[in-house]
Amino acid sequence: PQLPGVDDALTARVGEGMAAVATRLSAVVDHDDPFIAGASGHLVAAGGKRFRPLLTLLASEVGEGWNEQVVKAAVGVELTHLASLYHDDVMDEADLRRGVESANARYGNATAILVGDLLFGTASSVVADLGAEAVKIQAETFVRLCAGQIRDDLQTGATPEEADRTVLAGDADDPAAVTAYLSILADKTGALIATAARYGAMFGGCDAETVRTLTEYGERLGVVFQLADDLLDVASAADTSGKTPGTDLREGKATLPVLYARTSQDPADERLLALTRGPIDHPDELAEALELLRAHPAMQQARDHTTRLADEARALLDGLCPGPAVDALRALVDGVALRSS
Numbered sequence: 175p176q177l178p179g180v181d182d183a184l185t186a187r188v189g190e191g192m193a194a195v196a197t198r199l200s201a202v203v204d205h206d207d208p209f210i211a212g213a214s215g216h217l218v219a220a221g222g223k224r225f226r227p228l229l230t231l232l233a234s235e236v237g238e239g240w241n242e243q244v245v246k247a248a249v250g251v252e253l254t255h256l257a258s259l260y261h262d263d264v265m266d267e268a269d270l271r272r273g274v275e276s277a278n279a280r281y282g283n284a285t286a287i288l289v290g291d292l293l294f295g296t297a298s299s300v301v302a303d304l305g306a307e308a309v310k311i312q313a314e315t316f317v318r319l320c321a322g323q324i325r326d327d328l329q330t331g332a333t334p335e336e337a338d339r340t341v342l343a344g345d346a347d348d349p350a351a352v353t354a355y356l357s358i359l360a361d362k363t364g365a366l367i368a369t370a371a372r373y374g375a376m377f378g379g380c381d382a383e384t385v386r387t388l389t390e391y392g393e394r395l396g397v398v399f400q401l402a403d404d405l406l407d408v409a410s411a412a413d414t415s416g417k418t419p420g421t422d423l424r425e426g427k428a429t430l431p432v433l434y435a436r437t438s439q440d441p442a443d444e445r446l447l448a449l450t451r452g453p454i455d456h457p458d459e460l461a462e463a464l465e466l467l468r469a470h471p472a473m474q475q476a477r478d479h480t481t482r483l484a485d486e487a488r489a490l491l492d493g494l495c496p497g498p499a500v501d502a503l504r505a506l507v508d509g510v511a512l513r514s515s
């Protein structure tokens with residue numbers, strides 16, 4: 175993303191780093207078999223925001239700046255993210271990603287799953303060059319991604335027993351429901367974004383305390399990133415988000431706007447609440463649910479909640495030595511909370 179007010183020298187340096195990341199990414203997803211090369215390069219070629227590599231580079235600039243190891247770490251993180259998208263789109267039955275056909279829509283579920291595995295293998299190979307500590311961090315991150323995704327998937331409540339184990343029954347007035355929901359987001363999205371920041375700080379030569387602060391900042395930024403994603407799933411059109419809107423509602427997933435809508439006592443909301451109680455199969459009902467939720471005050475309540483968490487993430491940076499990179503990380507929080515794609 176464009177970061178307003180960021181120092182020109184920093185912008186130029188990070189821009190060069192991002193170009194190095196892009197070159198390396200395209201190189202490592204290549205394969206002798208042209209079909210495999212096409213399928214594993216599919217989402218790399220589609221672009222994406224490259225938000226995680228950007229965070230790795232910016233975090234390194236809080237220390238001595240990016241170097242070869244920082245670039246490798248950024249590539250490892252983006253590959254892990256890409257792998258998770260291949261799998262996620264199978265699980266969510268999503269047909270659009272980064273403005274192009276999802277891998278499962280294009281190649282079928284079996285290929286999409288295996289290419290996700292292949293990309294995760296490639297990520298591990300890149301991270302192995304960075305030493306045992308980096309590999310251990312990547313492994314622990316992977317465990318959290320999977321745990322978060324498992325809990326996220328249970329939410330769609332295929333069976334009543336599953337629904338019982340989830341936050342499905344709660345609403346935003348129930349602190350336990352909100353806490354449970356945010357902890358899923360911390361695992362499925364926060365963990366990898368925390369690792370993106372951590373690697374940048376580690377390999378950029380930051381001291382241990384700064385590494386810890388930037389890791390915590392990354393985790394909170396990740397939660398804000400996913401909350402913004404949940405809002406976009408309701409509010410945004412496919413041509414800006416690059417994804418099909420209403421995917422969460424279709425699956426019966428109770429994201430923060432739905433948790434807020436459920437606190438309503440207004441009889442006029444009965445239809446919306448009934449529609450959001452489970453998966454929505456019919457396209458007309460999905461369109462109706464989207465329209466009702468878009469117009470509902472719950473959207474603003476969820477936005478306000480996101481803004482409060484963004485403020486908390488930003489405040490963590492106050493403990494660091496001031497400088498252009500810290501300013502850029504501050505601007506990144508606003509860019510993420512208010513993003514439109």
Ligand code: FPP
Binds near residue numbers: 255290
């Ligand atoms: C997107 O959430 C999904 C994630 C952030 C995590 C996915 C994690 C896995 C599939 C497990 C890890 C697997 C590997 C191979 C690393 P979403 O569906 O809410 O967001 P979306 O709108 O982008 O689809």
Ligand code: MG
Binds near residue numbers: 262
């Ligand atoms: Mg998804």
Ligand code: MG
Binds near residue numbers: 262265266
């Ligand atoms: Mg998902």
